[in-house]
Amino acid sequence: MYELPCRKTVTKRIQQLYENEKEDKVNLLEKAECVALTADHWTSVSNSNYLGVTAHFIDIKWRLHSFALTIQKTTTRHFAENVAEDFESVAEAWEVTQKVTTIGTDSARTMTTAMRLLTFQHMPCVAHALQRTITVCLADSGFTGTLARCRKIVGNFKHSPSNTEELQKEQTEREQDKEPLIQDVSTRWNSTLFMISRLLKNQEAVKATLAKQKHKLTMLTTAEWDRLQRLETLLKPCRYVTELLGGEIYVSCSVVLPALHPLTRTVEVSDDDPAYVVRFKAAFKKDLSQRQDTLNHGWLRVATALDPRFKDLKCLPRGERGGVWTSVEELLQKEPDRATPEPTEEPARKRSLLLFNSDSESEDEEGPNGALGRYRAEPTISGTDCPLQLWSTHEGAHPQLSALARKYLGSPATSVPCERIFSLAGNIVQKKRAALSSENVNRLVCLSNWLKEKKENK
Known part of the structure; x- marks a missing residue:
């Protein structure tokens, strides 16, 4: 007895739902201090090329967000200049140009060259390497x-x-x-x-x-x-x-x-x-070492230092640990002063010196005094604990460091989020739906991603 809505009605409702959900995402991005992007290209069954972009950030409540921004059809070839323009147009369309910190892509030559034309830092995909x-x-x-x-x-x-x-x-x-x-x-x-x-x-x-x-x-x-x-x-x-x-x-x-x-x-x-x-x-060690040289080590090392699970930096040679903390100190000096919130009931923080492996205790790694020194003196947490939970409770004690942590920990290590978007797009743009317009492809893929995220966060 149910009468199916006509094609025009379905299209209108999908468009309205897309606009409503997009408004929610825009509001989230407006409140974000820093936003990291991942991007990649995908070819549909109709041989159309699409650029997929996802956004990642940590909000003021220390919740990590990850969702699709767009999967837009590109009409030009994959020249580095065109790819760079596509990245800039997406950032401008979502009004996050001034907030973008890193863009994660695979190690394709076109992507790597395009990143050199942009002011954003490049985060090569570790999984691809x-x-x-x-x-x-x-x-x-x-x-x-x-x-x-x-x-x-x-x-x-x-x-x-x-x-x-x-x-x-x-x-x-x-x-x-x-x-x-x-x-x-x-x-x-x-x-x-x-x-x-x-x-x-x-x-x-x-x-x-x-x-x-x-x-x-x-x-x-x-x-x-x-x-x-x-x-x-x-x-x-x-x-x-x-x-x-x-x-x-x-x-x-x-x-x-x-x-x-x-x-x-x-x-x-x-x-x-x-x-x-x-x-x-021998081949594995040699090839992986060469590919590791292309990673953004500066960003990765600071992110590791700002993660309470790994701030002992045991994954680095002892001689390089001091340089990482020097970099963090320089970033703190550039970070604007932040007002400390009203104190809340909080258990006393343990202030014990970090324990390093073997002879690292004898090294000159005391670091600067003040906020950074207090952070380094606090014990590391278990590898199974969530670093965002610790930062949410210690934000008042380290206001400037927490701002850096929100910026550096929000970047994904790989471009896998885009790969998942393309898997979703492949299920939508099938052989019998290859004639979908690029606008509808974007709406359907983004909606599927957004509604799934909303359901998981409930």
Whole structure:
């Protein structure tokens, strides 16, 4: 009995809802002191190019916000000058030009060149750099042939329902979960790890199933299964770092250096490593080091120092820690004085000296007196605690430092938020909806992102 509204009515309602939600986002951005952006390009099924931009900031209540600003169609080629103009137009349209601190992008040459034409600081995507390192190392360390045979084995089951059914029977007999094998995709992060982990988990079931079939596959040898086991061990820490830095509902910028530091230790060569593992580790360490050189270390180090979890700076060489605190002191001198709010009931703050590793206690790292010295004297918090919660309760004690923390901790470590926007856009702009106008694409994608964020924050 229900009569569906006409197309014009649906379009009008979507437009009105978009305007209402956009007004709420504009009000949030007006109150924000600093705003970080992430940006990337995406090509739809209709071969149209879009620029996606997301905003990230910490509000006065120390809540981290992350939402889409736009996914607009671009008609020009990806020349650096055009990309820079697109960034500026988005910032001006949302009236945040004077508030933008960093713009996070991938390491594409066009993006990197475009950032040199802007006054905003560039935050290269750490996750992209790490995945590029993994791709290079897999190709140069002798795993290519083994992985190629793995893909053919997985494809034998993925493309045949009957083969999949036989595999499930073998899994049931071994009291394992009925789970399909995973095929890796070059553009999907960690998919190679997922493929080999699932194969190793179902190794016996796969062998038993293939033994009953007639096929032309080249089976993996015992040495190759062992090679996959070692590769899984090498890639698991990379997956952890990628997922850790790719979040957008928690502080990630200050986690980059503490996360990469132990990662480099996992690729130290040991006497028990076979030759192919030695090659992988050597290539990984060399390539990752080169890509780390392109990161915004100045911003990352200050962000780490302003995170109460990592302010001991143990992820840095001892000789570089003093320079970080000197940078923070210089930033404090540029920061305008802020009135201290009325004191509230607050437990007495512990003022104990930080404990550093090994001989770092003997170093000249006492730092400046005053607010910065008091902050450094306070104990670090647990790595599982939220730094924003601590800053919300200590803002009155450190008004200038808290302003710096709100600025530096609000920047995301990766451009993954844009990748998620594109995944959402891919679900909206499908083959049967490829004729959607760019305005409607922008409204639908942004609305989906905004309404989801509102639902999660309730």
